[in-house]
Amino acid sequence: MTDEGEIPEDHPRYQSLLTRHRIEEGVEKGITSKQGLIAEGRGESFDYLLGEETIPSADEAERAAAAQLLLAEHAVLSVNGNVAALVPGEIVELAEATGADIEVNLFNRTDERMQAIADHLREHGAETVKGLTADARIPGLEHERGKVDEDGIYAADVVLVPLEDGDRAEALAEMGKTELVIDLNPLSRSPRTTAIPIIDNLIRAVPNMTAYARDLADASREELKTIVTEFDREKALEDAENAIRDIED
Ligand code: PTJ
Numbered sequence: 001m002t003d004e005g006e007i008p009e010d011h012p013r014y015q016s017l018l019t020r021h022r023i024e025e026g027v028e029k030g031i032t033s034k035q036g037l038i039a040e041g042r043g044e045s046f047d048y049l050l051g052e053e054t055i056p057s058a059d060e061a062e063r064a065a066a067a068q069l070l071l072a073e074h075a076v077l078s079v080n081g082n083v084a085a086l087v088p089g090e091i092v093e094l095a096e097a098t099g100a101d102i103e104v105n106l107f108n109r110t111d112e113r114m115q116a117i118a119d120h121l122r123e124h125g126a127e128t129v130k131g132l133t134a135d136a137r138i139p140g141l142e143h144e145r146g147k148v149d150e151d152g153i154y155a156a157d158v159v160l161v162p163l164e165d166g167d168r169a170e171a172l173a174e175m176g177k178t179e180l181v182i183d184l185n186p187l188s189r190s191p192r193t194t195a196i197p198i199i200d201n202l203i204r205a206v207p208n209m210t211a212y213a214r215d216l217a218d219a220s221r222e223e224l225k226t227i228v229t230e231f232d233r234e235k236a237l238e239d240a241e242n243a244i245r246d247i248e249d
Helices: 014-028 034-049 056-071 081-086 088-098 111-123 166-174 189-193 202-215 221-230 233-245
Strands: 075-079 101-104 158-162 178-182 196-198
Touching: 014 034, 014 081, 014 202, 034 081, 034 233, 056 088, 056 158, 056 178, 056 196, 056 202, 056 221, 056 233, 075 081, 075 088, 081 088, 081 111, 081 202, 088 101, 088 111, 088 202, 101 111, 158 166, 158 202, 166 178, 166 189, 178 202, 189 196, 196 233
Parallel strands: 075 101, 075 158, 158 178, 178 196
Antiparallel strands: none
């Protein structure tokens, strides 16, 4: 495996090579699951069809998501093995810019992976990483993703759930939480059920949300609420699908 620094930045597929490199390294470090590799391949194909860029409606979704995180009483950024491998430092920066907590929540949960991910996030500057206590459960979710921290996802009013499976997205919505989902597939169940679907690559979406959160740091609650209410989730999903199908407005 090459070093990240050895990937030439002017390579036409730089971002894709960087992403593959980080995921591969994530698997080697015991952070990312083998299923995470498959998920990444699936994501890449949608990203290719989207032109490997943040489309305007995704940019709007990222701004609305930043505003929603700033409005939250208690926001939590949920981290799985793909997120930890691809954007560890970027997630820490988003948490700092919005005052959110970071919680590890895994589909393929093992103590070793939980610990490896928490350590990796700390190496990237995270002060507190939740999820290891797992003293609460999301009602109605039998699998491992139902295990959460009572003072983390369980108590949160807003949760960012990148690369989600639809089950948990629905169960969190049932608990009355506002969810923000990042997923490159606009047809996937979770972006279709969430308040703010962000149809973009994690690697672009997370830093862009941080930039918006910093821009909006001095905005009033009224301004933030307006940004959230003016965001049109149906249009965002439709725009992404049209971009993939190559349909002009
Ligand atoms: O780390 P764990 O144990 O929690 O496992 C996590 C995975 C990713 C394995 C698990 O959540 C899973 O199986 O996910 P799915 O059902 O394969 O869904 C992954 C979704 O994320 C797909 O719709 C992909 O298009 C999308 N996706 C993949 N890579 C990216 C992405 N979306 C945004 N950015 C990406 N880089």
